[in-house]
Amino acid sequence: MDLPADRRYSKEHEWALHQPDGTVLVGITEFAQHELGDVVYVELPKAGAQVAQFKQMGEVESVKAVSELYSPLSGEVVEVNTTLKDSPELVNESPYAKGWLVRVKPANPAELDALMDAAAYASLTA
Amino acid sequence: MADTGLRSPFIPNTTEDRAAMLAAVGAKSVEELFADIPAEHRHPHLALPEALDEMALRREMEALAARNLAPGASASFLGAGVYHHFCPAAVAPLVTRGEFLTSYTPYQPEVSQGTLQGSYEFQTLTAQLFGMEVSNAGMYDGASALAEAALMACRITGHARVAVTGTVNPRYVETVRAYSAPQGIEVYTVDASAPALEPETAALLAQYPNYLGVIEDAQTQSDAAHAAGALFCLSADPVAQALFKPAGDFGADIATGEGQALGVPPSYGGPYVGIFTCKREHIRQLPGRIVGRTTDAQGRTGYVLTLQPREQHIRRQHATSNICTSTALVGLWATIYMALMGKQGLRRVAELCYQKAHYAAARIGELPGYFLPVEGTFFQEFVVSCPAAPERVNRTLEASGIVGGMDVSDRVPHGMLVCVNETHTKADIDLLVDALKGVF
Numbered sequence: 408m409d410l411p412a413d414r415r416y417s418k419e420h421e422w423a424l425h426q427p428d429g430t431v432l433v434g435i436t437e438f439a440q441h442e443l444g445d446v447v448y449v450e451l452p453k454a455g456a457q458v459a460q461f462k463q464m465g466e467v468e469s470v471k472a473v474s475e476l477y478s479p480l481s482g483e484v485v486e487v488n489t490t491l492k493d494s495p496e497l498v499n500e501s502p503y504a505k506g507w508l509v510r511v512k513p514a515n516p517a518e519l520d521a522l523m524d525a526a527a528y529a530s531l532t533a
Numbered sequence: 534m535a536d537t538g539l540r541s542p543f544i545p546n547t548t549e550d551r552a553a554m555l556a557a558v559g560a561k562s563v564e565e566l567f568a569d570i571p572a573e574h575r576h577p578h579l580a581l582p583e584a585l586d587e588m589a590l591r592r593e594m595e596a597l598a599a600r601n602l603a604p605g606a607s608a609s610f611l612g613a614g615v616y617h618h619f620c621p622a623a624v625a626p627l628v629t630r631g632e633f634l635t636s637y638t639p640y641q642p643e644v645s646q647g648t649l650q651g652s653y654e655f656q657t658l659t660a661q662l663f664g665m666e667v668s669n670a671g672m673y674d675g676a677s678a679l680a681e682a683a684l685m686a687c688r689i690t691g692h693a694r695v696a697v698t699g700t701v702n703p704r705y706v707e708t709v710r711a712y713s714a715p716q717g718i719e720v721y722t723v724d725a726s727a728p729a730l731e732p733e734t735a736a737l738l739a740q741y742p743n744y745l746g747v748i749e750d751a752q753t754q755s756d757a758a759h760a761a762g763a764l765f766c767l768s769a770d771p772v773a774q775a776l777f778k779p780a781g782d783f784g785a786d787i788a789t790g791e792g793q794a795l796g797v798p799p800s801y802g803g804p805y806v807g808i809f810t811c812k813r814e815h816i817r818q819l820p821g822r823i824v825g826r827t828t829d830a831q832g833r834t835g836y837v838l839t840l841q842p843r844e845q846h847i848r849r850q851h852a853t854s855n856i857c858t859s860t861a862l863v864g865l866w867a868t869i870y871m872a873l874m875g876k877q878g879l880r881r882v883a884e885l886c887y888q889k890a891h892y893a894a895a896r897i898g899e900l901p902g903y904f905l906p907v908e909g910t911f912f913q914e915f916v917v918s919c920p921a922a923p924e925r926v927n928r929t930l931e932a933s934g935i936v937g938g939m940d941v942s943d944r945v946p947h948g949m950l951v952c953v954n955e956t957h958t959k960a961d962i963d964l965l966v967d968a969l970k971g972v973f
Contacts, residue, residue, distance in 0.1 A: 448817060450817070468817070468842055468843070469842070470842075471842060471847075472842050472847065472848075473842045473843055473847075473848055473851070475851070
């Protein structure tokens with residue numbers, strides 16, 4: 408299963424990727440999208456909202472389940488992937504790129520160190 | 534008699550079954566199991582008469598039933614949330630067909646295409662009647678529908694406070710409070726004509742017509758709610774919706790109602806059916822179930838439950854609502870009623886309610902000792918201020934075979950809420966007027 412080495416992973420199957428501008432992109436993993444099945448709706452926090460590490464920040468709804476989304480880090484949501492409103496299937500088709508969920512300005516960048524690297528996440532989902 | 538091991542014809546456990554269960558819980562006997570119940574209450578002697586045969590029992594029950602002053606059979610002017618409207622004879626035989634009457638929603642609901650189509654038509658007709666974009670397949674009743682609207686508004690806005698106007702049916706307010714309190718939602722009362730909302734209020738709840746029958750300025754209420762960042766939830770009489778501006782025209786975010794008014798006979802304790810409609814943008818926070826229409830692989834029309842992952846049986850404690858059944862059969866009754874009456878028929882019903890109620894109000898208002906203390910446009914109900922306590926007036930009316938109005942003297946001095954609609958003849962109304970004259 409596809410697992411980029413450039414980012415960190417949470418046990419709730421979210422990934423977090425540092426951006427050059429200091430913000431962090433957040434999405435769900437290939438494993439998560441596969442388990443969920445066809446995503447039909449994603450409910451995300453609004454830009455400007457505060458999110459806390461490992462706390463619920465939204466919901467992802469597939470044809471068979473609705474699951475909570477947990478933020479892998481604390482901070483302020485600075486951007487939301489609005490293309491998911493009309494094209495939620497991007498979460499399935501491109502979970503690591505076009506299907507990203509939110510961009511967060513981290514409150515404490517060291518929090519990402521508490522997350523797993525690709526190898527650790529791979530053994531979690533093996 | 535041979536011991537079959539069965540202790541009662543109604544309890545299928547054998548002696549062995551019971552022994553196994555007692556052993557499992559560590560009790561020696563059934564008596565020991567129920568030792569916590571005082572002995573004198575365990576097998577009380579019931580002073581019951583001899584059993585009757587079927588013919589005698591039938592006669593007994595019919596004699597008891599004949600003591601009722603049933604709406605339709607006698608002149609009843611009681612409303613206050615439950616309304617006796619005329620219902621075409623075709624409705625009952627259709628609703629009581631075995632395919633509808635005896636079926637419970639199977640765990641693969643799509644097996645019952647007829648049941649699902651019935652709910653789909655209910656949604657379509659109620660959404661059209663209320664001028665709203667989306668409707669669900671029904672709630673328990675009008676009160677619980679309004680309470681669910683309050684919870685839904687809190688989910689949408691993220692606030693935990695709702696305002697309710699002082700003119701909403703007090704039994705509805707009680708239900709709203711019962712649903713809200715365990716979730717930490719605060720309910721406060723505001724003036725209906727100039728609602729002043731506190732900050733971080735999720736919704737303004739209002740009623741149309743209000744509890745005392747008056748058509749309020751719902752546009753002002755809607756504007757006040759939206760200006761404060763709250764949703765506007767309107768509980769509306771479905772029959773009045775056919776004549777007055779529908780809820781959607783006021784920009785209501787959620788509109789609910791008691792579906793009983795759609796030809797369902799009044800019955801003590803129900804079951805009734807709640808109408809629940811909202812704006813499309815809120816569909817994912819809608820409680821209850823939605824039936825959608827689709828096509829199968831061969832292009833045939835089919836009906837399916839939609840947005841199911843948000844329901845309790847899948848989402849458990851995270852479900853949108855804890856409603857886990859719907860009164861679909863009562864919804865079907867309302868659906869067939871609406872289909873038979875049609876758009877024009879329902880409007881005609883509403884016009885007759887309005888005209889007859891206004892005739893009755895004018896006649897009663899002329900009686901010495903009586904007056905109409907509440908101002909404003911009304912639909913089919915109005916408050917009469919009586920020359921004596923309404924309770925006493927009602928006892929006098931009862932002697933003439935008339936069921937009087939609701940005692941609202943807790944709100945209006947000597948106030949009686951009188952309901953007059955299309956089922957009342959001029960003779961019924963004149964009978965009421967004459968009987969009221971006799972009270973003074």
